[in-house]
Each structure stands twice: as C-alpha cells, then as structure tokens.
Amino acid sequence: xxxxxxxxxxxxxxxxxxxxxxxxxxxxxxxxxxxxxxxxxxxxxxxxxxxxxxxxxxxxxxxxxxxxxxxxxxxxxxxxxxxxxxxxxxxxxxxxxxxxxxxxxxxxxxxxxxxxxxxxxxxxxxxxxxxxxxxxxxxxxxxxxxxxxxxxxxxxxxxxxxxxxxxxxxxxxxxxxxxxxxxxxxxxxxxxxxxxxxxxxxxxxxxxxxxxxxxxxxxxxxxxxxxxxxxxxxxxxxxxxxxxxxxxxxxxxxxxxxxxxxxxxxxxxxxxxxxxxxxxxxxxxxxxxxxxxxxxxxxxxxxxxxxxxxxxxxxxxxxxxxxxxxxxxxxxxxxxxxxxxxxxxxxxxxxxxxxxxxxxxxxxxxxxxxxxxxxxxxxxxxxxxxxxxxxxxxxxxxxxxxxxxxxxxxxxxxxxxxxxxxxxxxxxxxxxxxxxxxxxxxxxxxxxxxxxxxxxxxxxxxxxxxxxxxxxxxxxxxxxxxxxxxxxxxxxxxxxxxxxxxxxxxxxxxxxxxxxxxxxxxx
Numbered sequence: 001x002x003x004x005x006x007x008x009x010x011x012x013x014x015x016x017x018x019x020x021x022x023x024x025x026x027x028x029x030x031x032x033x034x035x036x037x038x039x040x041x042x043x044x045x046x047x048x049x050x051x052x053x054x055x056x057x058x059x060x061x062x063x064x065x066x067x068x069x070x071x072x073x074x075x076x077x078x079x080x081x082x083x084x085x086x087x088x089x090x091x092x093x094x095x096x097x098x099x100x101x102x103x104x105x106x107x108x109x110x111x112x113x114x115x116x117x118x119x120x121x122x123x124x125x126x127x128x129x130x131x132x133x134x135x136x137x138x139x140x141x142x143x144x145x146x147x148x149x150x151x152x153x154x155x156x157x158x159x160x161x162x163x164x165x166x167x168x169x170x171x172x173x174x175x176x177x178x179x180x181x182x183x184x185x186x187x188x189x190x191x192x193x194x195x196x197x198x199x200x201x202x203x204x205x206x207x208x209x210x211x212x213x214x215x216x217x218x219x220x221x222x223x224x225x226x227x228x229x230x231x232x233x234x235x236x237x238x239x240x241x242x243x244x245x246x247x248x249x250x251x252x253x254x255x256x257x258x259x260x261x262x263x264x265x266x267x268x269x270x271x272x273x274x275x276x277x278x279x280x281x282x283x284x285x286x287x288x289x290x291x292x293x294x295x296x297x298x299x300x301x302x303x304x305x306x307x308x309x310x311x312x313x314x315x316x317x318x319x320x321x322x323x324x325x326x327x328x329x330x331x332x333x334x335x336x337x338x339x340x341x342x343x344x345x346x347x348x349x350x351x352x353x354x355x356x357x358x359x360x361x362x363x364x365x366x367x368x369x370x371x372x373x374x375x376x377x378x379x380x381x382x383x384x385x386x387x388x389x390x391x392x393x394x395x396x397x398x399x400x401x402x403x404x405x406x407x408x409x410x411x412x413x414x415x416x417x418x419x420x421x422x423x424x425x426x427x428x429x430x431x432x433x434x435x436x437x438x439x440x441x442x443x444x445x446x447x448x449x450x451x452x453x454x455x456x457x458x459x460x461x462x463x464x465x466x467x468x469x470x471x472x473x474x475x476x477x478x479x480x481x482x483x484x485x486x487x488x489x490x491x492x493x494x495x496x497x498x499x500x501x502x503x504x505x506x507x508x509x510x511x512x513x514x515x516x517x518x519x520x521x522x523x
Contacts, residue, residue: 002505004512007332007360009384012480013513018268018339019332023357023511028266032259032339034352038509043326044122046351047087052324056237058082064233068215073225077127081324087124088227089114090319091329091358092131095168095213096142097159097177098184098201102490103331103482107358108217109502111329112224114356117508118326126326128226130217131319134169134210135231135309137289142168144180145486146476147188152469154476154484157183166287167309169232171209178203184488191493200496201488220487220499231309234322239305241321241348245280245314246292246301248347252278255343256313263340271337277313278344316341320350328353359506360513362474362481363490369517372470375462379515382474389467396462397453405449412441480513494518 007013008020021029023037030036035043061078070078080086091107093100108130115126136142144158159180163170185198200220203212214228235242245252253274260270272278280292280301289309292301301308310318316338319325330338335355345352364372364379372379376395381387394402416438423430457463476484490498498518506514 001517003379003515003517004506004510005380005383005515006512010480010513011385012483013332016332016336018263018336019357021268022335022339022355029268029339031266032263032268032342033355034342034345035354037354037356037511039354040118040122040326043351043354044087044118044124047324047326050324050351053237053322054082054084054324057234057322060233060237061227061229064230065218065228068211068218068228070218070228071222071225074218074222074227077225077227080125080127083125085124086127087324087326088127088129089118089327089329089356090129090131090323090325090353092133092319094133094136094138094142095210096486097145097180098486098488099213099216100142100145100486101483102485102487103358103360105220105487105499106361106482106502107329107331108221108226109499110356110358110508112221112226113359113503113508114327114329122326128221128224129323129325130221130226130228132210132214132217132228132230133315134214135167135289137165137167139164139168139171145184146484147184147489148473148476148485149187150189152189152465152472154472155187157187163287165289167283167289169208169210169230170287173203173207173209173212177209188489188492193495194492196495197488197491200491220496224503229323231315231318232306234318235306235308237305237322238318239302241318242280242305242308242310243302244348245278245310245317249279251347252313252344255347256340259340259343268339270340271333272313272340277311277340279311280314281309281311282307312337313341313344317344317348317350320345320353321348325353327356329356329358331358357511359502359508360480360482361502361505362513362515364474364515364517365493366517366519368470368473371466372474375467375470379474382471383480383513383515385475385478387471389464389471393457393462393464393467396460397456401453401456405445405452409442409445412438412445416441 013020018029025036058078058081062075065074065078089111091111093104093107096104099105112128115128118126139161144156147155149155157180159176161171161174201216207215210230214230218226218228256272256274256278263270281289282292284290292308316328335357338355342352362379362383369379375392377387377392416434420431420434423434474481505516
C-alpha cells in the first residue's frame, strides 16, 4: 500500500523554495534551468547536437566496470554508449559507509525506472549510470551510519582514518572500517535476512573503500545493468574540459555572482557562492586536495588531467561534457544548487540535462502501521511533526478516569482553602507552609495519577516506550528515514525483494513523498 505526502508539508523540504517551485512547474523557478522536470524530448534534442568523446569514455568505463566484476548487461550498456543514438540517465552520491543513507538507493532505482520510461517514450537507447563521488574529501559525511537497535533506540557506528582530508578514493578498508562494520551487525535489530545482507555488504580482499562501495552497487543492481563510474575513471578523458575551466575561472565567478543576484531578486536563496564554487583542485605531496592557483597547474592540466578534480559546481559539467546525459536524478538540495549552473553550461556550450527529482520513501511494516493507527495517530502526523507523543498518549485514557483525578485535584484545593485565612491570622508565616502543603499534595496526587494511567495503558496494550520506538522507526533522529538509515536496514528486514519494490513503487512522475507499507511476511 502506498500513501503520499506533499513535499511542502514535510519540514525537511519546507525551506527549499526553489525546489518546491520547480517540481510544481512554476515559471519563476523553471527559468533557472534549461528544462522543466518533464521536458524529456527537449533534453534529448539538445544532446543530439553535441559531440561526446564516446570511444575514449567507453574504453575507460569498460575497463573499470570489468574490474568491479560487472555482469553482462552492464558491460553491454557501456558498449552501447559508442552509438550516437545511445544516451544515459545519471545519478550520483558519495561513497558512504554501507552505501550511505538509503536515499542513494532511491536515486538509483529512480534512474533505472526513468531509463525504461524514456526508452519507451523517446525511442532511444538509454543507459543507467551511477556516479560515485569518490574524490570528495568530506570524511565526516561518509564515515558513519545509524541503525535501529534491538531495544528500538537509534544507534550509531563510525570509524576514523589517519588520512582524513584526502579524497575518499585514497581510503583503504582499514581495521577500523571492519571494526565499525562488525559493530553495525552486532547492534542492528536482526531481521529475517540479516546474514544474507551482511554477506552482500562485505568487503572483499584487496578492495579499497570506494571500490567496495562501487562493486556493491554494481551487484545489487546487476539485473538492471547499472553502469558505475568514478571521477578518477574519467579524468584521463577530461583534459580539454579541465583546462577550459581554468581559463574561464574569472568568468565562472562572474556568472555565479550574476545568477545568485537573480535568485535573490526572484525570492530564492542562492546555494553556492563564487568564493568557494566553480574551481578546480589538485593534490599536494601528502595527497590533500588543494585549489589550483599557480600557472604551473594551468600548464599541467591537459598533460596530466588525472591529477586534477572538480568542485561541486563544476562536477556536473565535468560529467555532462563526457557522458551523453539526458536526465540527472537529484535530491532536493542538489536540484536547488544546480539551479545556479545554467549560465555555466551556456559558457561551456554544454547542454544542461533535465533535472529529475528522485523518488522519496518512508517504509512502514504492516504491524507498525496497525499499531500507529491503534494509538489514534498516523504516519503522516509523525513525518510532518504534528504528533505530540504526550498528547497522543493522554488522549487514549478514558475521559472519565482523567476527570476523577481532575476532580480530586480540585477537591484538594477546596479542602485546604478554608484553612488559609485562619493560618495567616495566627501567623503570617504559616501562609507559606500552607502553600507548600498544597503543592506537596498536588505532587503526590500527580504521581498517583501517572502510575494509575500507566497501569491503565498497560491493560489497554499501550506504552510510551512503544510509541517512542514507533516514532524512532519512522522518523529517526527527527529526520526522514531515508536520510538516516542505510539500505542494509531495509534488506535486513525484507530481503533483496525490497529492491524490486523500489523499481515499481509509486508513479514515476509523482513528486510526492511516498509512505510504503510492506507486509510483515516480507517480500
């Protein structure tokens, strides 16, 4: 069963006005992009006029995916990119621990669904591609994950790295990584498919961290022919683009400033600043990424492009200069920041892809859905932060019982009130003693009320602890499930059939958040 919630009703999306207006089809937002979210034919037409270095890219992708152990369909999809009538849908994410938050899998599933849809509607061969952003150096974003523990609380595991600050591509699978991995499996609430999932996400001897992540995604989506790419795979083919980016650095800065001002005037908040965006990086002697600033770097970029990398603003252009991308599948934040890139695409004479929102899910078991309903609240109230747990719990108590305690509290005041003027007349200081006596009586009655209500709730089959655990499962750490829990959380519970669910759950072009209820018999 699937229910939907409008993104505007979710606190996580409410502040992203540009994204919300874009998916709503408002011209004020779409003006910042080359295409609206459904202009697939226009996006394809723009790509037909651009020449890509297909042969070189195919050779690089074929070698890399073969090293990952990619299956026949993925390798056939790579080879198909030789053809001028073959295009791709791309998505990407950092190389996160255990795949990172589950929305990465939701991005990939959306990408695969979209390739099938576009092949049918546009009559072109379309290949799904996942860009593993392994040159990212924000170690704090990828070195941890969360789980629902056996007690229903949210746990966290993390690992350290002596090379922090280097690109994630340089991270080996260290003893600390494997310790964190073992820690995860020992703490996570075990499901029917725990051992199977543990095997699926186990690193293999000789793999570095990024290869481990890439190979796992390749295997999980092997039946759909997912092609994997890392920036370091394609950098040898990017010398011309990288040199052009260096030569145009001043104009890139000017255009980013211009679009930032236009966004402000349209009532939107710019997501990038020219001080920190639109630049290239290289690597110093210790392997750390540093900005390209010297003339020597300018001279070396075409001769040794493998030594250079792009920042967040240029990364999409880097990919789109080398791959025939019709559509890029993005999350809300990415969609907002890429609203600043259209002037850069025009500067490089590159066609900007259509930006398509990834599918968004909260997954609920039938048992959880039933229990939430029995508490006379809803999944929607939890996700939109409209559920007050104390109020929900209190409203379950029969009114007559609440009134008994309210009447008793009123009776305490009525019984003690005649004493107050008498005591004050005897000794004014006794007024304070009277007040303390009333307060102590109120506190004692309140404790009795709490114990009685807890006993009543227990007889009715309810508890605050269970309500808290249900809230944890649906909205862990006060965030959407997909932004906290990794894919293994779902595969542990439902097996690999969960991936099949993702490939069909909800209408593809429905940009709502989906609440997916799955039977307790598992899929």
